[in-house]
Structures are given as structure tokens and as C-alpha cells.
Amino acid sequence: MSEYGFETDAIHAGQEPDPTTGAVVVPIYATSTYAQPAPGEHRGYEYSRTGNPTRTALATALSALEGAGDGGTIITSSGMAATTLVGTMLEPGDHVLLPNDAYGGTYRYFARVLTGHGIEVSSTDLTDPDRVSADIRPATKVVWVETPTNPLLRIADIGALADIAHDADALLAVDNTFATPYLQRPLALGADIVLHSATKYLGGHSDVVGGALVTGDPELLERLAFLENATGPTASPFDAWLVLRGLKTLAVRMERHCDNAEAVARWLADRDDVVEVFHPGLTSHPGHDTATAQMSGFGGMVSFRPDGGPDRAARLSAGTELFFLAESLGGVESLIEVPAAMTHLSVEGTDLEVPADLVRLSVGIERVDDLLTDLDRAFAASA
Numbered sequence: 001m002s003e004y005g006f007e008t009d010a011i012h013a014g015q016e017p018d019p020t021t022g023a024v025v026v027p028i029y030a031t032s033t034y035a036q037p038a039p040g041e042h043r044g045y046e047y048s049r050t051g052n053p054t055r056t057a058l059a060t061a062l063s064a065l066e067g068a069g070d071g072g073t074i075i076t077s078s079g080m081a082a083t084t085l086v087g088t089m090l091e092p093g094d095h096v097l098l099p100n101d102a103y104g105g106t107y108r109y110f111a112r113v114l115t116g117h118g119i120e121v122s123s124t125d126l127t128d129p130d131r132v133s134a135d136i137r138p139a140t141k142v143v144w145v146e147t148p149t150n151p152l153l154r155i156a157d158i159g160a161l162a163d164i165a166h167d168a169d170a171l172l173a174v175d176n177t178f179a180t181p182y183l184q185r186p187l188a189l190g191a192d193i194v195l196h197s198a199t200k201y202l203g204g205h206s207d208v209v210g211g212a213l214v215t216g217d218p219e220l221l222e223r224l225a226f227l228e229n230a231t232g233p234t235a236s237p238f239d240a241w242l243v244l245r246g247l248k249t250l251a252v253r254m255e256r257h258c259d260n261a262e263a264v265a266r267w268l269a270d271r272d273d274v275v276e277v278f279h280p281g282l283t284s285h286p287g288h289d290t291a292t293a294q295m296s297g298f299g300g301m302v303s304f305r306p307d308g309g310p311d312r313a314a315r316l317s318a319g320t321e322l323f324f325l326a327e328s329l330g331g332v333e334s335l336i337e338v339p340a341a342m343t344h345l346s347v348e349g350t351d352l353e354v355p356a357d358l359v360r361l362s363v364g365i366e367r368v369d370d371l372l373t374d375l376d377r378a379f380a381a382s383a
């Protein structure tokens, strides 16, 4: 464990000045291979699919932030590449328990790719531990958790689910993309694997696609590192460098994301033309107490259903100026989208289907008054 605080580790862990030049920023080691003094006597790096110093720096930093202890981090080319790596641990006949509200691509991979390889998949309400106990099977190898979920911002009790999964000899994998380690540390709560889409808050500037798996278990790390080297979903040094640059400011960005999202959520909740607001910071949210217990803030995401149905949701989301109408989330700029028509199209007709009139906001770190004015205008224009 590092002796320093989160903000310090984000800037210093794995990021010592370059030993040859003293450069204070970890260089982009743009190399595919490494010269060896004698056959087999490498200096820790042989080939960049297997290892690269820029990627190592990012892995070391993220391990410190997630509290990986004796374990470590695998950096991948995307969040889905990280998900796929977990999938490659499974064998025909194994079962995966998924949330009934999750990132659409996660569901698509498990339900439409892995099932073709003989792996069984089912989904359940992870906010209800009794349901999870009932739906777990002898063949369950992985319980997959997202909390807060995308896009309904449901909250699952990570500690309770870790106990249930471990009683069944299954691994608990937590997609920590929405919370980031600044707000939530799943390994300390009992999770075996933490997954990130580094594309989102870790990178934080909407300029890179990346992913990561973090574990506190050295054996699991070795297995995942073997699978990464064997299958090749590695991130490029440049992409790892971009994520590392973003990571340095994660703490200050998350503070502002949380403040702005909470202000937007309250503002929406006060409006007569909003049917429902989803944000774990609202005391009316059913997961508010669990979120308060396991998170140190509620994150930058807010979803809501405007009065007027799917047509109003579509007009409203096309009518903002500062909130760009776009998929993805977690960047400094605010985004707005309609999940049913965009990010969550692939779960249409499944039990993960989301309300057609749902609007999802990724609240950025702009001046909050400007964001509220932007939304207010879009509400008026779409009425």
C-alpha cells in the first residue's frame, strides 16, 4: 500500500522521472521490441504485446488508486477488450450472472458472443441480494456487477454480492467505470476483479479508447496477464500515455463532476415537466443509503424521463448547445443522449430494455449555471 493519498498517487505512482533523461513525464515508449544484452537476458521487456514501460506506468498508477496490493492491473485497448479477457477465462458449461441493467456492449458480448461458445448467461436484479442468491447456479463462475449501473444508476451492495458469489465459488467482477476508484474501491469491499472503460472518467477528455482490469489476487493477475499475452488485446503506448495524463487530474475532475451532477439532478427533480430523475445522490433514490455507505460521492451521471414521452426526449436531447448529443461519458464536456436509441439499442427486447423516454446526461465540469441555462432552454424549446 502506498503511504500517500489518492491525489498524490494519481500523479506519482509508477511515474518517477525517466531514468535516462530525467523527463518528469513518463515517455511514450513507441517501440515494438527491446534489444537484449544476451539471448533471453532481457531487461524486463521483450516485446510490446507482452509489456511496454508506458503501459506499466499506467498499470502501476491504477493499481495504487484501486488498492490492488499484491495484485496488479492489466491495461487493455478498450473496456470491451477487458471484458473479453474475463470471458476468455470461461469454459463451455460455465455460467455468468449479469445485472438486468448494464452497459449494452457488456450484455451484447456475454449474451450474443459467449453463448455461441457454450457459456450460459442470465440476468438478475443485483440490487436485491435475495434474488441473486436464488439465481446463482452451481455452474456460476462470474457474478458481474455494475454499480452505479448504466443508464438507470441503480446501486448494488458490493460487499453483500461478494459474500454471495464467494459462497458459490464464483468470482465477483465489478465494472467501476461510473464511480472510478476516487469514489468507490470495489477490491476493499470484496470484489475479485475491477473493470474499467478508461475511455470514460480515467482518461477524462474524450480523446482515447482504453480499458483495464485490476485485481488484488496475484494468481488471478498472472492468469489474466497470460491470457492478455496469448490473445493480444493490449493498448498502444500512446493510448496508455493519454489515459495516464488524464488520471493525474482524476480527483479534481471527479469533485466537480459530482457537484455539477448533484446540482443538475436537484434542478431536474424540482421541475414539473420531469416525470422521474435517477441519481444516487437524491435521497429519493432507492440505492441512496447503499451508495452513501460504499461511495464517497455519487458521480457525474444523471438520467431522467421528461414529461412528453420519447418524442420530447428526442427533441430535448437534440436541442442543447453545451451538452453535445453523443454516446460515451466521463469527459470534461457535458453529453446528452437517449439510451434506447443510442447506447442501449442492443438490449432492445431483452430484460435489460430501458425506458424509451429516458435521457442520460454525462455532466461535465463546465460552470454549472451555464449547464442549467442550456438545459432550461432545451426544455422550453422542446415543450
Ligand SMILES: *Cc1c(COP(=O)(O)O)cnc(C)c1O
Pocket (backbone or CB within 6 Å): 078, 079, 080, 081, 103, 105, 106, 146, 150, 175, 177, 178, 196, 197, 198, 199, 200, 209, 210, 211
Ligand atoms: C463504455 C463502457 C464500457 C465499454 O468500454 P469501451 O471502452 O467503450 O470498450 C463498459 N462498461 C461501461 C459501464 C461503460 O460505460
